[in-house]
Amino acid sequence: MKHLRSIAEAGPEALIRLLDHTDTMVEVNERPVPKVPALRGKTVCNLFFEDSTRTRLSFETAAKRLSADVMTFTVKDSSVNKGESLRDTIETVAAMGVDAFVIRHRSSGVPWQVSAWTTASIINGGDGWHAHPTQALLDAYTVRSALGRSGGLDGVHIAIVGDIRHSRVARSDVEAFTMLGADVTLVAPATLLPPVASAPTTDDLDSVIEKVDVLYLLRMQRERMTEALVPSLREYSTRYGLTPERAARLQEHALVMHPGPMNRGVEILVDPAELPGAVITQQVTNGVAVRMAVLFELLGAGSGLTS
Numbered sequence: 001m002k003h004l005r006s007i008a009e010a011g012p013e014a015l016i017r018l019l020d021h022t023d024t025m026v027e028v029n030e031r032p033v034p035k036v037p038a039l040r041g042k043t044v045c046n047l048f049f050e051d052s053t054r055t056r057l058s059f060e061t062a063a064k065r066l067s068a069d070v071m072t073f074t075v076k077d078s079s080v081n082k083g084e085s086l087r088d089t090i091e092t093v094a095a096m097g098v099d100a101f102v103i104r105h106r107s108s109g110v111p112w113q114v115s116a117w118t119t120a121s122i123i124n125g126g127d128g129w130h131a132h133p134t135q136a137l138l139d140a141y142t143v144r145s146a147l148g149r150s151g152g153l154d155g156v157h158i159a160i161v162g163d164i165r166h167s168r169v170a171r172s173d174v175e176a177f178t179m180l181g182a183d184v185t186l187v188a189p190a191t192l193l194p195p196v197a198s199a200p201t202t203d204d205l206d207s208v209i210e211k212v213d214v215l216y217l218l219r220m221q222r223e224r225m226t227e228a229l230v231p232s233l234r235e236y237s238t239r240y241g242l243t244p245e246r247a248a249r250l251q252e253h254a255l256v257m258h259p260g261p262m263n264r265g266v267e268i269l270v271d272p273a274e275l276p277g278a279v280i281t282q283q284v285t286n287g288v289a290v291r292m293a294v295l296f297e298l299l300g301a302g303s304g305l306t307s
């Protein structure tokens with residue numbers, strides 16, 4: 001595998017392989033010194049043209065735990081502000097010697113465009129509304145491990161709730177969850193659904209909340225909205241927020257997930273620390289191991305994961 005730009009492009013075999021490799025990386029991360037020399041001599045560059053906390057820092061941590069060198073680029077400190085183009089930026093950084101770029105950009109399709117300008121591997125760290133494949137991998141891994149599964153997610157019922165229309169996380173999650181055999185329901189008002197939905201939809205959270213194994217809450221992406229798509233945030237919260245009353249109706253084993261950052265008081269009106277099924281912190285922890293598995297898959301061919 002050369003690139004990880006979308007779940008669909010990776011396919012089911014690579015998806016399962018990456019989840020299985022993540023088990024190994026979790027074991028590495030539990031060691032007293034969580035570091036292996038697997039990617040010594042490799043260089044990973046994080047190119048973030050959009051804000052990020054989790055994705056950027058976990059890729060940086062993942063690369064360092066595999067002993068790769070890391071370059072981190074944030075647009076606000078770069079010559080992009082002097083008018084340098086995306087292509088010139090990529091070619092300039094690539095000339096310093098880069099084996100993999102992790103790219104986040106507000107425009108859909110940028111990771112594919114960039115692949116034409118460099119021989120380095122490209123990992124999509126989130127492109128516009130389109131895809132966020134490593135988020136989907138860490139979400140699938142979290143569901144798999146929290147529900148005690150090995151292999152896929154056959155028969156697991158997952159409701160993804162909220163601003164699906166603007167969500168690259170939802171698009172990649174639907175691809176990954178359905179590829180692994182889960183049944184996905186998209187829950188949102190019609191204005192927050194895409195014109196063509198990739199899974200069954202409902203606008204009634206209360207009709208599914210007692211049946212799901214996983215309740216996946218999404219952030220309202222107000223920065224991507226150009227018009228008012230819900231009458232008010234208060235009304236949205238009333239119909240789609242996880243209130244204490246709705247939390248009490250979840251099945252005992254049900255997981256509550258969120259990709260972060262959370263809008264407390266909008267999509268989540270309970271303290272996740274008080275919810276036994278909340279695995280939001282585990283998602284973040286697993287994000288490092290998943291990204292180690294991805295970097296090792298793309299850059300570690302032929303090398304072992306020796307201690």
Ligand code: CP
Pocket residue numbers: 051052053054055056126135259260261
């Ligand atoms: N989930 C996610 O992509 O978070 P960041 O925007 O903080 O990277």
